[in-house]
Amino acid sequence: MSGPVRPVVSRDNAYFFEGTRARELRIQKCKACGVLRHPPGPACPECGAFDRGFVLAQGEGTVFSYLVHHAPKVPGKELPLVIALVDLDEGVRMVAEVTGPVEIGDRLRVGWNVIDDELTLPIWTKVDR
Incomplete structure (x- = not known):
């Protein structure tokens, strides 16, 4: 049996997969307004800011x-x-x-x-x- 289908890792979601390697479940958080989102993306859907970080779930x-x-x-x-x-x-x-x-x-x-x-x-x- 072959290995699993591998996810496409991009600059928008790399933090998530870095977290899973560290056994952390990370959720993207807008640094401007505090909105949490998953799946991650480049801009906040609430305020449009590109300044994002993450929190640990x-x-x-x-x-x-x-x-x-x-x-x-x-x-x-x-x-x-x-x-x-x-x-x-x-x-x-x-x-x-x-x-x-x-x-x-x-x-x-x-x-x-x-x-x-x-x-x-x-x-x-x-x-x-």
């Missing part, structure tokens, strides 16, 4: 929606594959790969899937209440 959230991918095959992944929209406690929504079945409203916690020295990806697991 706690790495927990709630399943807003999900799907179970059965086909076609995804390089480097075992099917079925659960993909969820997770509402992070910090107030942004993130697309997430989840281990195991979930339901809307389930709580998730981030973990780390180390692919190689250059790539670590977030992977989410259900939190028992």
Whole structure:
């Protein structure tokens, strides 16, 4: 089986993948107005400023929606594959790969899937209440 599809890293999202290598979940933050956003981009959607930084997320959230991918095959992944929209406690929504079945409203916690020295990806697991 081949390795996973690698994300395209740009100057807008490099901080995010630097963070995942350090086991940190980083969320872009506008330094001008404080708005958090994900996915990251070059300008703040609220005030238009280009001055951006990031905050560290706690790495927990709630399943807003999900799907179970059965086909076609995804390089480097075992099917079925659960993909969820997770509402992070910090107030942004993130697309997430989840281990195991979930339901809307389930709580998730981030973990780390180390692919190689250059790539670590977030992977989410259900939190028992």
